[in-house]
Amino acid sequence: MYSLDIFLLLGLGLFSIGLIGVLLRRNALFLLMAVELMLNGANLILVTFARAHADSMPAAMAGHVAVLVIISVAAVEAAVGIALIVALSRTSQGNINVDTLGELQG
Amino acid sequence: MDMQNLFATVIAAMTLASALMVVLSRNAIYAAFFLLLTLLGVAVEYAILNAHFLAVIQILVYAGAVVVLIVFVLMMMGFGRGGFQGFLPAGRQIALSVGLLVLLLGAGGLGGLLGEPLRPAPMASPSNTPIGQPSPKALRPALQWAKSPVPPPFLASAEIRTQPTAQENFGSVRTVGAYFITHNALIFELISVLLLMAILGVMVLLRGQQAAPNTSTTVVGSSHGASSHSA
Incomplete structure (x- = not known):
């Protein structure tokens, strides 16, 4: 019988590193990757608590279903976000620094 | 510390280190590959937690789609060259x-x-809790069609055929799928609508724009837009 604390710590670490990345980097693609890190941290904690409540069997699958929903929404977010970045870089000559892109039609 | 816990700790340390490298690396290509390493580490942790279906889905969706998309766009648009935009x-x-x-x-x-x-927690035996029959309280009124006294034939035949142990039952494709379809069928359908909207949204976003001379024109959806304009 092993402890599940290491998974909770890993989820917390992934979320914090992703948050630092979102606040620190200015390249839009790095922002997307950091958001993926944050989503993975939250997913790992959901799966961990589903495992911690494995004795209530059908209801424990709700955590896994929530992770499935989050994964599909994250894939949609990545696709639309990358399309936005590509469209943005065409109108702004390859500049995807989110600090200098402050104008509409920019 | 038993073997499983030691393995989980080593994988967790590797995952955290590569997550730090995603944030701190200057070259975007390196960041994308460290992101791939992080996601694979999370998939291994899912497998340790008996979430086998989610581990497979994590590798399929993230390593197969998201990271490939990021690397493709990086190489096509050349964002990795300047890379470190401060x-x-x-x-x-x-x-x-x-x-x-x-x-x-x-x-x-x-x-x-x-x-x-x-x-x-110790895993519950599947005989106590039949999977194909959710509690009536969990069913939404709009989905009464899903509540039938007889379980669907594929569930019944699977139960007769194998009778899996609790270890195989937790987090398997059959268990997660049956719970998803019977309890959260509306969310399941909404996800398909969301995916369709994402496909259409990407095509509309990149449709018919004139590419800059130094960038390639082979973007997903742009060729479709160019052909429709010429036609």
């Missing part, structure tokens, strides 16, 4: 302190759990 000017301390504050708050909340370690 940190937030004069805000590095703010970002680091906010991130470390969240880390400390979470660690403080986790400290209550660490006093008494979170243990995995």
